[in-house]
Amino acid sequence: MNIEPIHPGLFTQPDDPRGAGLCAGRCDRCGDLHFPATPDCPYCGSAGCREEIVGRTGVLHVGTVVTAPPPGYIGEVPYGFGLVDLPEGLRVVSVVAETDPARLYSGMPLRIGRLILTTADGSSRASWQYEPVEASS
Numbered sequence: 323m324n325i326e327p328i329h330p331g332l333f334t335q336p337d338d339p340r341g342a343g344l345c346a347g348r349c350d351r352c353g354d355l356h357f358p359a360t361p362d363c364p365y366c367g368s369a370g371c372r373e374e375i376v377g378r379t380g381v382l383h384v385g386t387v388v389t390a391p392p393p394g395y396i397g398e399v400p401y402g403f404g405l406v407d408l409p410e411g412l413r414v415v416s417v418v419a420e421t422d423p424a425r426l427y428s429g430m431p432l433r434i435g436r437l438i439l440t441t442a443d444g445s446s447r448a449s450w451q452y453e454p455v456e457a458s459s
């Protein structure tokens with residue numbers, strides 16, 4: 323079931339025909355990828371970038387566990403957080419579904435999963451997170 327995303331055009335959900343992933347943009351001119359996708363290339367400035375789903379898997383570059391809620395954050399703590407290297411060559415900031423800092427390590431294999439957030443009015447929104455490959459989803 324699709325849940326309304328936190329922002330349109332950032333990611334695809336598991337029931338998307340393309341599968342769950344991040345919506346990157348690939349430039350037709352220079353070939354570089356960027357995330358989030360934009361119509362114009364942030365590297366060479368040319369128009370005409372195509373959306374490409376990336377990041378179905380990833381590898382943790384560096385991670386930590388957030389134990390104090392950032393200002394305005396109403397979700398649960400602790401939560402894992404880190405830089406994730408995607409096989410397509412991008413590095414993204416993401417929630418990581420591991421709250422034990424001793425279990426986070428550089429090179430940790432991850433796969434994308436869905437994160438359900440509750441807003442201030444009690445409704446649900448979908449986002450993404452990276453989950454340890456060993457975990458069941």
Ligand SMILES: [Zn+2]
Nearest residue numbers: 349352363366
């Ligand atoms: Zn370009």
